[in-house]
Amino acid sequence: MQSDKSHSFNGHIDEMVRQSVFFRPTEPVWIARAPGRLDLMGGNVDYTGGLVLQLPLRQAVWAAVQAASEPMIRVSNPGAARLGWATEMEISSRKIASLEAIEDLCSQSPGMHWGLYVLGGFHLLNSRYGCYEQRGANVLLFSDLPANCGLASSAALEVAVLKVAAAAADIDLAGVQLAESAQWVENVVARAACGIMDQAAVVLGRANNLLPIICQPCQPLPSIPLPTQLRVWGINSMVPRATSSRAYENARAAAFMGFKMICRWQGLEPSLDPNSPIPRWTDVRWNGYLSNLTPSEFRAAYERKLPETMPGRDFVERFGGHVDPFTVLDPTEEYPVRAAVRYAAEENHRIDTVRLLMESFKPESAEGALRAMGELMYQSHLAYAECGLGAEACDRLVALARQFGFYGAKMTGGGAGGVVAVLGTAGQEEVLARMAAEHAAGRDATPQIFEGSSDGADHFGAQMAGVVGAAEMV
Numbered sequence: 087m088q089s090d091k092s093h094s095f096n097g098h099i100d101e102m103v104r105q106s107v108f109f110r111p112t113e114p115v116w117i118a119r120a121p122g123r124l125d126l127m128g129g130n131v132d133y134t135g136g137l138v139l140q141l142p143l144r145q146a147v148w149a150a151v152q153a154a155s156e157p158m159i160r161v162s163n164p165g166a167a168r169l170g171w172a173t174e175m176e177i178s179s180r181k182i183a184s185l186e187a188i189e190d191l192c193s194q195s196p197g198m199h200w201g202l203y204v205l206g207g208f209h210l211l212n213s214r215y216g217c218y219e220q221r222g223a224n225v226l227l228f229s230d231l232p233a234n235c236g237l238a239s240s241a242a243l244e245v246a247v248l249k250v251a252a253a254a255a256d257i258d259l260a261g262v263q264l265a266e267s268a269q270w271v272e273n274v275v276a277r278a279a280c281g282i283m284d285q286a287a288v289v290l291g292r293a294n295n296l297l298p299i300i301c302q303p304c305q306p307l308p309s310i311p312l313p314t315q316l317r318v319w320g321i322n323s324m325v326p327r328a329t330s331s332r333a334y335e336n337a338r339a340a341a342f343m344g345f346k347m348i349c350r351w352q353g354l355e356p357s358l359d360p361n362s363p364i365p366r367w368t369d370v371r372w373n374g375y376l377s378n379l380t381p382s383e384f385r386a387a388y389e390r391k392l393p394e395t396m397p398g399r400d401f402v403e404r405f406g407g408h409v410d411p412f413t414v415l416d417p418t419e420e421y422p423v424r425a426a427v428r429y430a431a432e433e434n435h436r437i438d439t440v441r442l443l444m445e446s447f448k449p450e451s452a453e454g455a456l457r458a459m460g461e462l463m464y465q466s467h468l469a470y471a472e473c474g475l476g477a478e479a480c481d482r483l484v485a486l487a488r489q490f491g492f493y494g495a496k497m498t499g500g501g502a503g504g505v506v507a508v509l510g511t512a513g514q515e516e517v518l519a520r521m522a523a524e525h526a527a528g529r530d531a532t533p534q535i536f537e538g539s540s541d542g543a544d545h546f547g548a549q550m551a552g553v554v555g556a557a558e559m560v
Contacts, residue, residue, distance in 0.1 A: 108160060108224045109152050114550050118250035120543040121146040122237035123287035124320045124536060125498040126507055127437040127466060130334075130473070132281025132301040133410075134341055135375025136434035139298055139310075139441060140283065141318055142291030144538030145231040147239065149246035151254045154222040161204055163227040171197035175204075179222045182208050185275060199276075203240055206275030207248040210267055217255040225251075232534065234326040236504025240276070241284035244268035245543045253548030260544050262304045265289045266363060273364055279338055279412035284499075291542035298441050302375050303362065312539075313447045316456070317510045319518055320536035323479040324529065325503035333502040335413045337426055337473040342410035343401050344392055344427035345376045351391070356409045367409035374409075376427065377434040384431040392424040425472035433469060436462045460494025460509050467496035475501030483525055483533075490521045505536065 103115055121142040128138025154160075157179035166173045175198060181187035188209060192201040204225065212218045225247065233239045245268045252259035259267065265285040272278045272285070282304045291297045295309035312318065327334075349356050349369055356367040356374065368374035379388075399417035401408065408415060415421075440462055443455045467484050470476055480497045483506040487495035494509040508518065518535060526532040 103150050103226065108162070109150075109226070113152055115150050115152045116250045116254040117148065117150045117549045118246045118253065118543060119146050119148050119546045120242040120245035120249065120288045121291065121540050122231040122239060122242055122536075123284060123291060124237065124318065124505070124507055125283070126296060126318055126509075127433075127440050127463070127496075128283055128299075129433070129466070129470065129497070129499060129501060130337060130341075130475070131377050131430055131433050131437070132283035132299075133279070133338055134345075134377040134430040134434075135300075135302045135373070136377035136430065137298060137300050137437045137441065138283045138287075139296050139437055139444075140287035140291060141296055141312075142287060142293065142539055142542050143231070143237060143320070143536055144540050145237070145536065146229070146540065147231055147242040147246045148228040149243075149250045150226040150228075151247075151250045152224045153254050154224055156222050157220060158222040159205065159208055159218065159225065160222070161201065161225040161227065163200065165227070165229050166197070166200065169197075169233065171200060175201045177205060179218055179220065182212050182218055185209060188275065200243070202276040203243045203271060204247050206271035207244060207251055207268075209275060210248070210271055211251055211255060211257065215252075215255065215257050217257065218251070223251060223254065232322070234504075235322050236327050236499030236501075237320070237536070238284035238288055238499070240272060240278065241268060241280070242288050244271045245285060245288050249543050249548055253550070261289065262286070262306070264544070265304055270364055273412055277412070279335055279410070287542070289543050292545060293539045293541050295539075296441075296444060302373065303364070303366075310441070310444045313444075313449075313452075315449065315452065315512050316447070317512055317514065317537075319508045319510070320498065320505040321483060321508060321518070321522055321525075322505050322533040322536075323477060323483055323503055323525075324531065324533050325477050325479045327477075327500060327503035331500070331502055333474050334500040336419060336421055337429075337475055337501075339408060339410060339413040339415060340421040340423045340426035340473070341376055341430050342408045342413070343396065343405070343415075343421055344388075344423045344430075345372075345374075346405050346409050347392065347423070348379070348388055348427070350405060351388075365411040376430040379427070379431045381432045381435050384428060388427065389424065392427055394422070394424045395420040396423050397421070422472070422474050425469075425474075429469045429473050433466060436466055456493045456509070456511070460492070463494030463496040463507070463509060464488075470497045470501045473501070477501070477503040479503065479525075480506050483521075486521050486524055490517050492517075492521075
């Protein structure tokens with residue numbers, strides 16, 4: 087993977103800051119950057135407490151903030167025009183403490199929904215640190231990270247805004263605390279049912295390194311340098327996806343339904359964790375994390391007992407509410423309970439195996455390790471479909487990866503579309519391009535290939551400069 091260390095004040099963001107009409111030339115502008123991430127393994131086990139393996143991408147979201155004496159938060163997002171979204175937004179600083187006021191503004195049209203991820207960060211900073219109520223800020227956004235394709239664009243937006251707005255208010259917000267704050271914005275303000283995986287990856291990731299994270303709630307492990315001969319790419323299926331999709335929410339709800347059933351059979355009563363800033367349920371055996379259930383335990387005690395599917399109405403009648411604060415059970419919906427619990431247990435084991443193979447990777451045994459990792463990726467892809475998260479375009483890409491001789495491929499993130507991760511070796515770039523052309527046959531566009539890596543938001547830091555001036559790392 088090629089590292090991209092050129093993201094400083096050169097390029098698009100520097101030019102946009104210089105040209106912006108609402109930045110005053112005599113005041114400093116703070117700038118932060120948060121990359122997207124490629125989900126090698128993990129997908130839907132972050133909310134069940136599993137291990138994930140993430141690679142920060144070269145593409146990123148940038149946010150520039152200048153403090154203002156006038157109590158208004160003004161946001162300019164010129165790139166939103168490409169998606170038909172609103173490009174400008176403003177709200178009185180006095181209203182930033184009100185989630186209702188933010189929701190009212192951002193619900194005026196579908197093209198303003200992105201404002202929840204931005205203004206939610208200012209709301210959090212105001213509620214926790216008492217800033218941005220009496221003064222304002224001008225915010226400029228730039229992104230070369232595409233939205234709605236499973237690369238954590240919403241997490242990158244949240245993190246970049248929180249990082250830079252905190253720095254402009256003389257607040258040091260970093261590390262796991264920054265990731266958890268961004269997750270809070272997505273869960274509580276944007277009401278998207280995500281785990282911590284995306285936010286942690288875009289904050290803590292290092293260029294050309296896989297970041298293992300145990301999502302209980304957020305335990306980053308030492309980064310794993312990608313072996314020089316190994317390549318990981320992302321290729322866009324051109325089918326959009328989002329964590330607010332019905333398929334994702336159903337699979338997530340099904341996992342928590344299964345967890346509630348298993349606790350009932352074990353005589354356990356889950357309770358709200360009083361120490362968690364993100365609402366979650368816990369228990370005395372698995373600590374609320376379904377991925378702590380091993381594959382052998384699942385198969386021996388629960389696989390045959392769990393229903394393949396269950397309507398929401400039947401579950402509520404027999405077990406009461408499920409234990410997920412961020413999904414709502416539909417009485418008429420059929421939930422894939424058995425597959426969702428199987429995925430939580432078996433995917434966690436697959437990911438841990440890939441992690442161990444990566445950590446012990448040696449050139450002399452590369453072929454065996456690559457084949458083993460690739461097979462685990464193919465298994466993971468099939469498990470998505472069992473949970474109702476499949477997509478025909480992604481299935482086609484994975485089949486093409488086999489046909490074109492790549493070791494492994496799988497759907498990424500929350501599934502049901504988006505980007506497919508492909509595992510191969512140096513020198514297969516031209517083969518990947520031919521594969522993309524094959525996938526594009528009969529379509530109006532060629533799928534974008536994501537390659538290259540860069541540091542996460544913490545390692546870029548928050549930078550301060552005059553609108554025309556040189557940068558100082560802080």
